[in-house]
Amino acid sequence: MRAAVSIEQVTKRxxxxxxxxxxxxxxxxGEFFGLLGPNGAGKTTLISCLAGxxxxxxxxxxxxxxDVQNDYREARRQLGVVPQELVFDPFFTVRETLRIQSGYFxxxxxxxxxxxxxxxxxxxxxxxTNMRRLSGGMKRRVLVAQALVxxxxxxxxxxxxxxxxxxxxxxxxxxxxxxxxxxxxxxxxTHYLEEAEALCGRIAxxxxxxxxxxxxxxxxxxxxxxxxxxxxxxxxxxxxxxxTRRGSLSEGYLNFMLGSMNEVEPLLTAVRESxxxxxxxxxxxxxxxxxxxxxxxxQDVEREAR
Amino acid sequence: xxxxxxxxxxxxxRFWKVAIQTIAAPVVTALLYLLIFAHVLEGxxxxxxxxxxxxxxxxxxxMSVLQNAFANSSSSLIGAKxxxxxxxxxxxxxxxxxxxxxxxxxxxxxxxxxxxGLLAVTVWFAPLQFVAPWWILVFLLIGGGIMGxxxxxxxxxxxxxxxxxxxxxxxxxxxTMLSGVFYSIHSLPPFWQKxxxxxxxxxxIDGLRYGFFGVSDVSPFLSLAVSTAFLLMVSxxxxxxxxxxxxxxx
Numbered sequence: 001m002r003a004a005v006s007i008e009q010v011t012k013r014x015x016x017x018x019x020x021x022x023x024x025x026x027x028x029x030g031e032f033f034g035l036l037g038p039n040g041a042g043k044t045t046l047i048s049c050l051a052g053x054x055x056x057x058x059x060x061x062x063x064x065x066x067d068v069q070n071d072y073r074e075a076r077r078q079l080g081v082v083p084q085e086l087v088f089d090p091f092f093t094v095r096e097t098l099r100i101q102s103g104y105f106x107x108x109x110x111x112x113x114x115x116x117x118x119x120x121x122x123x124x125x126x127x128x129t130n131m132r133r134l135s136g137g138m139k140r141r142v143l144v145a146q147a148l149v150x151x152x153x154x155x156x157x158x159x160x161x162x163x164x165x166x167x168x169x170x171x172x173x174x175x176x177x178x179x180x181x182x183x184x185x186x187x188x189x190t191h192y193l194e195e196a197e198a199l200c201g202r203i204a205x206x207x208x209x210x211x212x213x214x215x216x217x218x219x220x221x222x223x224x225x226x227x228x229x230x231x232x233x234x235x236x237x238x239x240x241x242x243x244t245r246r247g248s249l250s251e252g253y254l255n256f257m258l259g260s261m262n263e264v265e266p267l268l269t270a271v272r273e274s275x276x277x278x279x280x281x282x283x284x285x286x287x288x289x290x291x292x293x294x295x296x297x298x299q300d301v302e303r304e305a306r
Numbered sequence: 307x308x309x310x311x312x313x314x315x316x317x318x319x320r321f322w323k324v325a326i327q328t329i330a331a332p333v334v335t336a337l338l339y340l341l342i343f344a345h346v347l348e349g350x351x352x353x354x355x356x357x358x359x360x361x362x363x364x365x366x367x368x369m370s371v372l373q374n375a376f377a378n379s380s381s382s383l384i385g386a387k388x389x390x391x392x393x394x395x396x397x398x399x400x401x402x403x404x405x406x407x408x409x410x411x412x413x414x415x416x417x418x419x420x421x422x423g424l425l426a427v428t429v430w431f432a433p434l435q436f437v438a439p440w441w442i443l444v445f446l447l448i449g450g451g452i453m454g455x456x457x458x459x460x461x462x463x464x465x466x467x468x469x470x471x472x473x474x475x476x477x478x479x480x481x482t483m484l485s486g487v488f489y490s491i492h493s494l495p496p497f498w499q500k501x502x503x504x505x506x507x508x509x510x511i512d513g514l515r516y517g518f519f520g521v522s523d524v525s526p527f528l529s530l531a532v533s534t535a536f537l538l539m540v541s542x543x544x545x546x547x548x549x550x551x552x553x554x555x556x
Contacts, residue, residue, distance in 0.1 A: 014556075051397055054556050073399035081397055087390035091320050103312025104398035146394065 003065070004029040004154050004185035005050065010059030012045055012209075019045040020056070021209035027187060027202075029064075029153075032180050034200030034217070035189045038296060041206040043189045044084060047158050051081045064153050077105060080152035082143050084159045084189075088131040094118070094142055095127045098149055105150035117145045120175045122168075137164050144172065154185045161192060173199060197221075197288040205295050213295045217288070224291040227258045231271065232280040239274050243267075253282070310404035313395060317412030321378055328416060332374050333423040336366045340428055343488065353490045354521045359432040364442075364515045365487035366428070367421045368449055372482050372507065375417035375453035376460070376474065379409045383461030384470050387553075396555065402548035406458070406541070413454025414447055421446050434518060441517030441526055448533045449510045453478075455540040462544075462553050481507050491523055506536040 005027040012020040020042045027033045035043050048054035049061050052068050052075070061068045066075035089097060095114065102110035118124045121141040126134060131142065140160065147155060157176065161169045177199065180186045190196055196203060196217070203220055205213040213220060230253035233239065239254075246267075247256040256267060264283070271278060321328040344359040351358040386392035395405070428434070436442065456478070464470040485507035491499050502508050503524075513529030516522035522529070548554070 048556075052555065053393070053396055055551065073401075076397060076399040079397075083390070083393055085390045087393060089386070089391045089394065090389070091323055096319075100312055100316045101394060101398070103315070104309050104395065104400060106308040106399075108308070150398075 002029045003027065004031065004063070005187065006060070006062045006065075007046070007050070008060045010046070010049055010056045010061060012042075012049065012054060012056050018209050020049070022059075023206070023209065023211055024059075025204055025211065025214070027185060029185055030180070030183055032177075032186045032199055032201050033188065034196040034203040035187060035206065036193070036196060036203060036292060037189075037206035040208075042209040043206055044158060045209075046206070047081065047156055047187075047189070050156065051079060052076060077150060078153045080147035080150065080155045082147045082155075082157045082160050084162070086136060086139050086143070086163075088134075088139050088142065090130070090132045093128050093130050094123060094134070094145075097131060097142060098145055101146045102149045107150055110149060113151065114145075114149065117148050120171075120178075121145055122171060137168050140164055141168065141172070144175075148179075152184070154187065155179060156187045158189050159191065160188070161190060161195065169195075193288040193292055203288075205292065207296055213291075220291050221286055221288065224286050224294055226286050226290070227261060227264070228284045229256045229258055229264060229267065230254070230282040230284075231256070231278055233271060233276040233278050235276050238276055239271065243270055243274065253280075309398055309400035310408050313400060313404065313408035314411045317378075317382060317408055318415055320382060321412070321416050328374070328378070329419050329423055332370050332420045333427060336370045336424050337427055339366055340431060344431065353493075354519070356519050356521070357433060360434055360519075361490075361515070362488065363425075363428045363432050363434060364518045365511050367424050368445070368507075368511045368514045369482050369487045370424055371417035371421040371446055371449050372453045372510070373478070374420045375413040375450040376457040376478055378413040378416045379454045379457035380461035380464075380470055380474070381457075382409065382412075383458060384464050384467065387461070387465075388467075392554065402545065405548055406455075406545055409458050410451055410454035410541075413457055414450035417450030417453065418446055435520075436518060437520035438517045438526075442514060443517075444530065445510055445514040445517060445533065448530075448537055449507075449514075452506070452510070452533070452537045452540055455537070455544050458544045459540065459547065462547060465553075481505055486511050486523070506532060509533050509536075 003026045005025070007023055007025040010020050010023045023042070023046060035046070037043050045054060049056050050063065050068065052072055055069065063075040064078040066078065068075040092100065098114045098117070099110065102108070102114070118127055121144060123138065123141055123145065126138060131139065134142065144160060155176070160172065164172070173195070176186055188196065188200060200217050202216050203213070204211050215223070232253050236254060244254065247254040258264060268278070340359065340362055343362055347358045353361045386395070460470055460473040464473065484502065485505050486502065491502040491508065494502060509524070509529035509532040512522045512524055513526050513533060516526040516529070
C-alpha cells in the first residue's frame with residue numbers, strides 16, 4: 001500500500017512546550033485513520049504540519065509523496081483540511097465561498113461538483129445565503145464542503161462533529177464514508193470515541209507529542225479486551241473475601257474485570273454457593289474509551305495483569 | 307497564477323460589496339475637506355500661480371488613495387487573522403509572491419477607484435488642468451502600491467485592532483497630513499522644509515501635482531525615483547515576511 005501521508009520523526013516546540021516529540025506515522029492510501037489524544041496532545045499541531053500551516057523544527061512530512069515544504073503546491077493540492085475552529089468569511093454567500101475556494105486551487109467552473117457537495121451536505125437550500133446567516137451546524141458543513149472543492153486525495157477532519165447535531169453527524173459520516181469507499185484517504189481527529197471506533201480502520205493515540213499507541217482498531221480493542229461483569233447481590237457482606245477481593249463495589253454493584261468469558265461461569269457459581277442470591281447482573285465489553293483511558297493513564301499498549 | 311487571480315478577485319469583491327463604506331464614504335470626506343478649505347482660503351492663497359482650490363485637489367486625491375489602499379490590505383488581513391478565515395488562503399497552493407500581488411493589487415484598485423471618484427466629483431468645483439496625465443496615473447499607482455504593501459505589513463504584524471489603529475494614526479496619518487496635502491512645503495521655514503523632504507509621501511503628492519499643473523516643488527523625476535525606491539523597499543520587506551511565514555505560518 002502506497003503511503004498517502006508520511007510523517008517521519010517530526011518535532012515541533014513552542015517555547016517551553018514540546019508539542020511534537022519525534023512523531024512518525026505512515027498512513028496508507030484509502031485508509032480511514034483516527035488520530036486520538038487528549039487536548040494538548042499535539043493532534044492539531046501535527047495536522048498543521050501536514051497542511052503547511054506550521055513548520056516542523058525537524059523531520060519530514062509528505063502527502064501522496066510530495067514534501068509539504070519543498071513541493072508545497074502539489075502537496076496542498078492533494079490535501080483537504082476541515083479546521084477545528086468554526087471559521088468563515090462573512091462577506092460571501094455559500095456558493096461564492098466555494099467558488100472562490102475552487103479558484104484558489106486553480107479550478108474554474110466547478111459548479112457541477114459544488115452542487116454535488118451541497119446536495120450531499122444538505123446545503124442546497126442555503127447556497128445563496130450569506131455565511132453570517134448560517135447556524136453553527138450549517139457553517140460546519142460549509143467548512144467540510146470547502147475542504148472538498150478540489151477533490152483532494154487526502155481529507156483531514158479535525159474534530160468535525162464538535163457541536164453538531166445527531167442528524168448532521170450521521171449525514172456527514174455517510175458522506176465521508178462514501179468518499180473513503182471511493183478511494184479517498186481520511187484522517188479523523190475526534191473526541192467522540194464511539195465515532196472513531198465505528199469508522200476508523202486504524203488508530204494512533206498521541207500523548208504529550210508522542211505516539212503512544214498505533215494499531216488497527218480491532219487489535220487495540222482486542223489487546224485491551226476485558227469483560228466487565230457487574231453483580232448486585234443480596235447480603236453482599238456475606239460474600240467470602242476471596243470473591244470480594246477480586247471486584248470493586250460501585251453504585252451497589254460489585255464489578256469484576258474478566259479476561260475472558262470463560263471466567264464468568266465459575267464466578268457466578270462461587271457467588272451462588274456462598275448463599276447470596278444474584279438480583280441483577282450486567283455484562284459489558286471494552287470500548288475504545290476504555291482503551292483510550294488505559295493508554296492515557298500510561299499503561300501503554302501492554303495490558304496489566306489483573 | 308489562477309490562485310492569484312482568484313485571491314485578487316476575492317479581495318476586490320470584498321471591498322466592492324461594501325462600496326458605500328469603502329469608496330463612497332472617503333470620497334465624501336475628502337469633498338468636505340475641499341469645500342471647507344476652499345471656502346476659507348480661496349482668493350487669499352495662491353500657490354505657484356495655481357488657485358488654492360485647484361492646488362488642494364491633487365493633495366486630497368493622493369491622501370485618499372494612500373489611506374484607502376492602506377485600509378484595504380491591512381483591514382482585510384487583520385480581519386481574516388482575527389476571525390481565523392485566513393486559513394482559507396493559507397491552505398491552497400498559493401505562493402507568497404501571488405499572495406503579495408493579489409493584496410497589493412486590490413489595494414491599488416480601491417485607491418484608484420477612490421481617487422478617480424474624488425476627481426469626478428471635484429472637477430466641478432475646481433479649475434483643474436491635466437498637463438501630464440501619465441504622471442497622474444503613475445503616481446496614483448505607485449502611491450496605492452506603497453500603501454497596499456505597508457498595509458500588508460501592518461495587518462500581518464498587528465495582533466489586535468488597536469495596534470493597527472496605532473500604526474494608522476501615529477504613523478500613516480501624520481506622514482500624509484504633513485506631506486503637503488494642504489500647503490506647499492515652500493511656505494515652511496527652511497528646517498521644516500528639510501524635514502518634509504524626508505517624508506516619502508511628500509514626493510507622491512508633489513509628483514501628482516506636477517501631473518495636474520506641470521509645476522511642482524521638486525522635479526517629477528526625483529519624485530518618481532524616491533517613490534519607486536520606497537515602493538521597492540516596502541515590497542521587499544513584506545515579501546521577506548511572507549516568505550518566512552511571519553505571524554501567518556508558525
